[in-house]
Amino acid sequence: xxxxxxxYTLRTVALGAGILxxxxxxxxxxxxxxxxxxxxxxxxxxxxxxxxxxxxxxGSNQPLPLIVGAGVAGWLGTLLVRTIVRNTxxxxxxxxxxxxxxxxxxxxxxxxxxxxxxxxxQAGLDKFLFGQAAALxxxxxxxxxxxxxxxxxxxxxxxxxxxxLSFDPEFGSALGFRMGTIDVLLTTLVVIAIVIGLQTVxxxxxxxxxxxxxxxxxxxTDRLGVMVCLSAxxxxxxxxxxxxxxxxxxxxxxxxxxxxxxxxIVLLSLLFAPNRGLVLDxxxxxxxxxxxxxxxxxxx
Amino acid sequence: xxxxxxxxxxIALVTAVACALPGAFLILRRMALMTDAIxxxxxxxxxxxxxxxGSVGSPLLIVGAALMGIVTVVLVETLANTKRVGKDAAIGLVFxxxxxxxxxxxxRFADDVxxxxxxxxxGELAFAPFQRFAIxxxxxxxxxxxxxxxxxxxxxxxxxxxxKELKVATFDAALAAALGxxxxxxxxxxxxxxxxxxxxxxxxxxxVLVVALMIAPxxxxxxxxxxxxxxxxxxxxxxxxxxxxxxxxxxxxDASIAGSxxxxxxxxxxxxxxxxxxxxxxxxxxRRKRQRWEFAQEMLVVHLLHHEHGPDAEQENRVAHLxxxxxxxxxxxxxxxxxxxxxxxxxxxxxxxxxxxxxxDHARRSFAA
Numbered sequence: 001x002x003x004x005x006x007x008y009t010l011r012t013v014a015l016g017a018g019i020l021x022x023x024x025x026x027x028x029x030x031x032x033x034x035x036x037x038x039x040x041x042x043x044x045x046x047x048x049x050x051x052x053x054x055x056x057x058x059g060s061n062q063p064l065p066l067i068v069g070a071g072v073a074g075w076l077g078t079l080l081v082r083t084i085v086r087n088t089x090x091x092x093x094x095x096x097x098x099x100x101x102x103x104x105x106x107x108x109x110x111x112x113x114x115x116x117x118x119x120x121x122q123a124g125l126d127k128f129l130f131g132q133a134a135a136l137x138x139x140x141x142x143x144x145x146x147x148x149x150x151x152x153x154x155x156x157x158x159x160x161x162x163x164x165l166s167f168d169p170e171f172g173s174a175l176g177f178r179m180g181t182i183d184v185l186l187t188t189l190v191v192i193a194i195v196i197g198l199q200t201v202x203x204x205x206x207x208x209x210x211x212x213x214x215x216x217x218x219x220x221t222d223r224l225g226v227m228v229c230l231s232a233x234x235x236x237x238x239x240x241x242x243x244x245x246x247x248x249x250x251x252x253x254x255x256x257x258x259x260x261x262x263x264x265i266v267l268l269s270l271l272f273a274p275n276r277g278l279v280l281d282x283x284x285x286x287x288x289x290x291x292x293x294x295x296x297x298x299x300x
Numbered sequence: 301x302x303x304x305x306x307x308x309x310x311i312a313l314v315t316a317v318a319c320a321l322p323g324a325f326l327i328l329r330r331m332a333l334m335t336d337a338i339x340x341x342x343x344x345x346x347x348x349x350x351x352x353x354g355s356v357g358s359p360l361l362i363v364g365a366a367l368m369g370i371v372t373v374v375l376v377e378t379l380a381n382t383k384r385v386g387k388d389a390a391i392g393l394v395f396x397x398x399x400x401x402x403x404x405x406x407x408r409f410a411d412d413v414x415x416x417x418x419x420x421x422x423g424e425l426a427f428a429p430f431q432r433f434a435i436x437x438x439x440x441x442x443x444x445x446x447x448x449x450x451x452x453x454x455x456x457x458x459x460x461x462x463x464k465e466l467k468v469a470t471f472d473a474a475l476a477a478a479l480g481x482x483x484x485x486x487x488x489x490x491x492x493x494x495x496x497x498x499x500x501x502x503x504x505x506x507x508v509l510v511v512a513l514m515i516a517p518x519x520x521x522x523x524x525x526x527x528x529x530x531x532x533x534x535x536x537x538x539x540x541x542x543x544x545x546x547x548x549x550x551x552x553x554d555a556s557i558a559g560s561x562x563x564x565x566x567x568x569x570x571x572x573x574x575x576x577x578x579x580x581x582x583x584x585x586x587r588r589k590r591q592r593w594e595f596a597q598e599m600l601v602v603h604l605l606h607h608e609h610g611p612d613a614e615q616e617n618r619v620a621h622l623x624x625x626x627x628x629x630x631x632x633x634x635x636x637x638x639x640x641x642x643x644x645x646x647x648x649x650x651x652x653x654x655x656x657x658x659x660x661d662h663a664r665r666s667f668a669a
Contacts, residue, residue, distance in 0.1 A: 032385070037392040038333055045508070087581055088573065090327070094519050097332040098569060101512035105562020108508070109549075112556035204340060208396030215385045215393060251408045256400035263397040270384055278382060 010247045013133050016141040017239030017258055020197045023148035024206075025213035025235025026155055027193040029228045030186060032214035033166045038096055039078065039187070041207035043194045045100040046077030048107025048203065056114055063143045063199065070195040077103050078187050104203075131202025133243060133254030144196045151189045155228075162186055163224055201255035212262035213238065219273035238262035307429040309547050311444045312561065315501045316539035318452040319513035321459055322493045324532045327518045328470050333388075334491070335514045337376065337395035338369040339498045339507035344402035345369070346499075351409070362447075362499050369495025370488070372398065425557040428504045444504040451500040458493055459532070466490065467528055509558040513539060516565035523576040538568055596636045599626060601645055601663035604655050617653045 031037055047070035054069025077099045084095040155162065161182045164172035169179045190210065197206045217231035242258030271279050326332050342365040349364025372394060379390040433443040440446070459466070469476040469486040476483045494514070501510045521534035545568075546561025553560065574581050603626060607616040616625055622633045637653065640646045645659035655663065 032389050035386045035388050037386065037389040038336075041333075041336065041392060084573065087584055088523055088579060090519050090522060091330050091332075093330050093332040094327050094515060094522075097336055097511055097515040098519050098566070100336065101508055102516060102562050102566030102569070104508045105512050105559045106566065108559030109553065109555045109563050110559075112559060113553045116554040204399055205396050207392060208400075211389050211392035212396075215389045219384060252404055253407050256403045256407075259396050259400040260404070263393065263400070266393055270379075270382065276384055278384070 007247070009134070010243065012138055012141055013136050013247070013254065014240045014243040016136045016144055016200055017133060017243045017254065018236045019141070019145050019148055019239070020200055021209065021213065021235030021237070021239030022232045023151055023193045024197060024209040025217070025231035025233070026152055026228055027190045028210035028212070028214035028235070029217060029224070029231040030162060030166055031190060031210050032218060037211040038093070038207070039190065040194055040210035042077055042081060042096045042100040043074040043191055044198060044203045044206040046103035047071070047074040047195055047198060048104050049073050049110055052107050052110040052114060056110070063140050067143065067147070067195050070198060071191050073103065074191045074195060075188060078191065131198070131200055131205060131255035133200045133246070133258070136200060140199060147192055147196050151192045154185070154189055158182065158185065166224070201258055205255045205259045208259045208262060209235065212259070212266050216262070216266040216269040219269040219276045234262070234265050238265060304429045307442050307445065308425055308557065309544060311428050311442060311448060311504055312425060312543035312547055312557065313540055314445060314448040314452050315505055316513050316517070316543040316561070317536045318448055318455055318497055319501055319510060320517045320535035320539035321455045321532060322490060322497060323514035323518040324521065324528070324535050325466060325470055325490055326494065326514060327522055332515050333391055334373065334376070335494060335498065335511050337372050337391050338495055339502055339510045340395045341372040341398035342366070342368050342495065342499050342502065344398045347402045347405045365499040366492070366495040368398070369498060370492060373488070373491045425505050447500045448504065451497055455493055455497060458489070462486070462489065505558045505561070509562055512562035512565050513542070516562070516569050517542060520569045520572045523572045523579045542568060593636065593639055596632070597640045597643070597645065598662070598666045600636055600640055601655060601659045602666060604646065604653055605660060605663040608655060614652070618651050619648065619653060620651060
């Protein structure tokens with residue numbers, strides 16, 4: 001634990017994973033509340049062709065161009081999901097699965113196509129696929145912090161609108177808000193949260209980071225503000241814990257450790273949260289019939 | 301065409317058709333994303349079975365993986381049934397956790413054996429012919445072709461035997477229960493088929509292509525037909541076209557076959573999405589446009605009927621006045637009047653519109669409706 005303050009690499013990785021946890025925790029609260037948990041899965045897979053194209057076009061593997069490429073592709077993917085759901089009888093799950101797998105396949109095709117050409121040099125692409133937190137550089141962390149910071153500031157500015165969108169979009173429209181535009185804005189922020197995390201935890205596992213902290217936080221409170229803060233805290237905690245655990249050196253990859261830390265928090269929350277926790281619920285339901293209904297007249 | 305190329309296409313074809321059969325039900329039952337969850341979490345099943353068996357080639361790995369697919373479904377449903385998280389969140393929580401455990405186990409204990417995460421996720425069909433199926437040293441063809449062939453036959457048999465049950469349970473679960481066969485049993489039967497198919501397929505083509513092959517062809521077929529039997533047959537046909545088209549696209553680009561097949565599947569879906577005869581985007585737009593003119597003509601005849609024989613009919617029922625009376629643009633007015641005249645709803649004399657008998661009928665009918 002002490003190494004956190006002395007080991008430069010570890011500090012960078014833990015900081016990156018922690019910031020990532022905060023950003024995905026904040027935005028994940030909204031996706032969980034809006035039953036769009038799997039949107040993150042679709043976005044992170046859909047980002048691949050964008051990453052490859054950005055690499056092919058700019059020839060650089062600096063974080064920013066790749067993140068922009070990932071963001072554009074992920075965003076287009078969500079737009080397609082929405083178009084399909086709106087204009088056909090295919091439901092949300094089918095549209096998500098379709099976009100996710102086809103975009104990812106396209107990315108794979110482009111990636112192997114670029115690799116088969118003689119002038120290829122594609123270092124840095126693989127780590128977007130599976131994540132390589134250990135390779136996080138100071139530069140990457142700064143990029144993550146700036147983009148994530150912008151996303152959080154936007155959430156703060158549009159707090160009321162996002163709240164309306166999550167709980168009662170019809171009421172929002174009636175009040176004169178353009179809920180469609182606000183939806184696109186929130187989705188864009190989710191895209192940002194995901195693409196900045198791809199490099200750290202990878203495509204498959206990034207989708208968990210926008211679900212787990214929010215789902216855990218939901219168990220502890222019924223207030224949105226508290227939930228978002230808790231979710232950010234849980235996200236940060238998972239990020240830092242995962243980074244620390246994987247640094248113990250016993251061949252524990254960071255991305256999966258981060259996800260498992262988040263999963264552990266979810267499990268604990270599901271079981272032991274004060275009001276919604278399953279354990280207390282079980283205890284209560286055992287006691288209730290006896291104590292509240294001594295004469296057996298509750299039905300009257 | 302070399303023998304290897306033929307074999308790869310045969311494997312791709314059999315895999316695509318085998319995936320399309322259960323896929324149709326997944327689309328209809330809104331469980332498309334369960335394939336995504338299953339196709340990822342079977343990695344853990346393979347790893348665990350590998351620890352038990354100690355070899356990568358054993359068929360027990362397939363059994364372990366298929367069991368893990370069922371475990372995934374059970375876990376997702378248990379979690380969703382607590383009502384503490386939504387079904388979507390339950391899927392999003394379960395499979396990354398299982399996948400993470402698998403990746404960690406591989407990194408820690410199985411790094412030196414052939415259990416490659418890349419290969420599991422992405423697959424490499426081009427290498428499939430290297431794994432042969434041989435009895436007594438007699439080569440019977442690629443192993444993947446046999447595995448997928450058996451799975452295809454199993455899926456066909458399951459479909460033939462339980463078609464009615466699947467159909468009723470999918471479209472009317474309450475009726476299925478009333479008729480005496482459990483929707484839950486049908487559900488787990490289907491999930492078992494999905495698991496086994498995904499396990500067999502991902503060995504050859506990778507888990508992401510499994511998702512593409514199970515979802516894209518049935519989703520495409522769903523836009524083309526309303527009959528379940530036809531939807532399944534169309535899915536299988538589209539799967540077959542995807543397999544062959546994808547192979548040649550990959551050949552041409554010198555790129556991943558799995559990726560090219562997913563791209564082809566997406567392309568075919570795109571065509572159906574735009575051009576399907578009844579449900580395509582263009583058909584939809586055409587229909588919306590027709591409805592707009594239809595509605596405008598109705599407004600016109602109702603307006604005319606309303607003012608007919610009235611004191612202000614001379615003024616209200618003039619073409620020039622419609623712009624004000626109905627708040628229409630000039631061009632739009634002309635087009636509507638033109639269409640209404642061609643249909644024989646109104647006739648025009650000196651700028652004054654008069655309803656024909658047909659037009660009067662039409663106006664009354666749209667009142668009644």
